[in-house]
Amino acid sequence: MRFWIDPQKCVSCLACVRVCPAEAVAVDGDSVSIVEEACIRCGMCVPACPHDAIDASGELAKAVGYAAGGRAVLILSVEAAAYFYPSTPEQVVNAAFKAGFRAVHHGVTGDELVAAEYLKLWAEPEWGTMIRSTCPVVVETIKREYPELLPYLAPVETPVAAEARYLRRLYGRDVPIVYAGVCLADGEADVDAVVTFQELAQLFEARGVVVSEQPLYFDRVVGERRRHWSTAGGMPLPVLQEEHQASRRFRKVRGLGGLAALARAVAVDRIDLGFVDILPCEGCLDHPLLGPREELFWRRRVVGEAEPPRSRVPVLEDGVGLEVGRGFEPGRNGRRVPESDVEAVIEAIGRAPTGKPWDCGACGYGTCAAFAEALVKGRATYRQCPPYQERRLAEAAREAAVDRLTGLATFRVFKDRLVQEVARSKRSGEPFAVVFVDLDRFKRLNDTYGHEAGNRVLEGVGRELHRAIRSTDVAARYGGDEFVLILVRTDEVGGRRVGEVVRRSVESMGVAMGYGEGVVTVSVGVAGYDPGRPEVDVVEEADRALYRAKAAGGNRVE
Structure with a gap:
């Protein structure tokens, strides 16, 4: 007896993968098949398939x-x-x-x-x-x-x-x-x-x-x-x-x-x-082959x-004496998946905020480690993992190296460069500064003048940020109407000076674009990374400074 998947009916929804207790369903791209030597013939995949693509013969x-x-x-x-x-x-x-x-x-x-x-x-x-x-x-x-x-x-x-x-x-x-x-x-x-x-x-x-x-x-x-x-x-x-x-x-x-x-x-x-x-x-x-469980x-x-009535006397003929005993030999379940391969999959998925694997079970496996083993053996796919898909979706928005609208670096580039600057600062002992720039009341500007006008303002801010920094620095779009600068070999005082230059230039740009005074302004938050205090999160410190600037009314540097 074998269970098999009809490729003409299968849409690769992976419902069979999630219910198979033996990891006997192989996934290769959009192709799904049952590995006969791994199948225990429990039949659970048959009712699980919403497309009637699995049959037994x-x-x-x-x-x-x-x-x-x-x-x-x-x-x-x-x-x-x-x-x-x-x-x-x-x-x-x-x-x-x-x-x-x-x-x-x-x-x-x-x-x-x-x-x-x-x-x-x-x-x-x-x-x-x-x-x-x-x-x-x-x-x-x-x-x-x-x-x-x-x-x-x-x-x-x-x-x-x-x-x-x-x-x-x-x-x-x-x-x-x-x-x-x-x-x-x-x-x-x-x-x-x-x-x-x-x-x-x-x-x-x-x-x-x-x-x-x-x-x-x-x-x-x-x-x-x-x-x-x-x-x-x-x-x-x-x-x-x-x-x-x-x-x-x-x-x-x-x-x-x-x-x-x-x-x-x-x-x-x-x-x-x-x-x-x-x-x-x-x-x-x-058994699944007999029909729905509710029947x-x-x-x-x-x-x-x-069923006929139960016999009151034994129905076996005298002297049958058949031997019905048996022994059991261990089955083959393949080689053990290397721990390094399992850990690589878990790292690709990402960990929960607690630092532990998600172990949410949404993929059909009890733990991320079990899912990782199945994936390495070709019995699962990343498509089954919601945390991985969410992570990829978030990363896709930051995947390009350059933001198309502003011409600035993307968030992903900023994060990579931040890691490099922290490492460089620890080696050299030189500080660097992080500057957050956030447009004030940008939603109101969008609602009043339209999104096209808002996009032109964002483009203008990108140009002003480019002008304010050196070629060794990084200017990136952090998301929406928020921007961030990494100023190498610059302490917090130097970061404040650059922040003030940015604040003034953006305000002047707004007036030059035909908006009244105070319509286009930015709030700026500055923090310096001190290699002597590596435990301090410089990005978090700069974000707090930005919050103080906005809470104070905006159009200022903190």
Whole structure:
């Protein structure tokens, strides 16, 4: 079984990337694809895609060939009753016979075999912690991400694998076995072909069989449908009943997110958890391939009504004695991403005002470090990161080296030059000055004379600032109607002199442009950087001086 993305439908919205718990979605520019060897087949990406671009496929062609051969056996999981509704389970089974399958089984024998094995384990004293292993999605996640939990997995096969072994003993080792269900990772190694229910419907169509036209009663003998010990999924009913008795030996966990807490509890805190009934969802009826989650209880009702009464005696034949134990090997999850690469991504994103990574989770990952690892592996993109996008947006406004309107340097150039001047001043011991220049009542001028007039004033201020400084100094537009100067090898007194020159020249410029006296003026704030006091923020000091100048009425130097 594989999940794949249709490039014709995919718009690269990255919804699948955000929900994938296995980081199995690769992003390369606008191209998004599922990495098959990393996919755990949980199906969470299917309902997450708003464009229906993700589909799941089994081995339909092989299954059609086996059905046509007339020798194959079909394992039809009980969830088929909900998928093919309003057709009855009897009609679906009859359709399978008519399509060419020699026998149809419902996986009940596999469930019973697995349940019997779990009952044996449950009866053993003092096993501490045991984790349910009937779900291949959980097992695969543990193998790849939480290998410390492997010793605690119940050493039992999945029900489909157990059923397949039983059928080979019953019909012969060379009998082709096809499994139709929702969790197709279950027993893939033990059957010859797996198909989704959608593909099973296509198989019926290819074989010329209409399900709704089949008889409402079984027209052939079918495999065992009654249960004695088991529930769907292979868990023994007596164990599950421990949940209702608030037993300390039983814990129910739903969702792969619970694995991190389990790993911490057993591997670090050394806590005996008892039996852990963990599934990624509320059972196979909650699998994304079966439809919306809000229909879960309806599906349960349909399947429950199709189940025959529970048998009061064991349904396994005497002497079945199949071996359904198994061992687990750690999975491959790739090489560890170098810490330097992770740190480089975090620095590119930027840190929160506290100095720590944002860790906002908006990208779909719990931490910036987890996102960085995924990005380095090609499983994520900066487009997922809102803090990074906001930072880029802010930087884009300052990206050009020269402000187009005033001809002055941009804010970005000012910041770079400020860092250089601080470093130079510390080395040489020479001071420098920062001068903030802010137009007074500029909004009123814009509102009265129009934005074109305001732009001409800004251009004029840019020219006056250029005239007032030396070639070694920097004049930059700080933003809006605010400007800033860096005066090298100049102390605060020298900065005040330049500030006064700027104030007078701008006032004269306004009059020359036809505005009355006092209409075009500036407030100036000056601060000097003292290399002997490196802890003082010279920009902040100059900004405070500017605030004092404006608070005093403007058209002055502070």
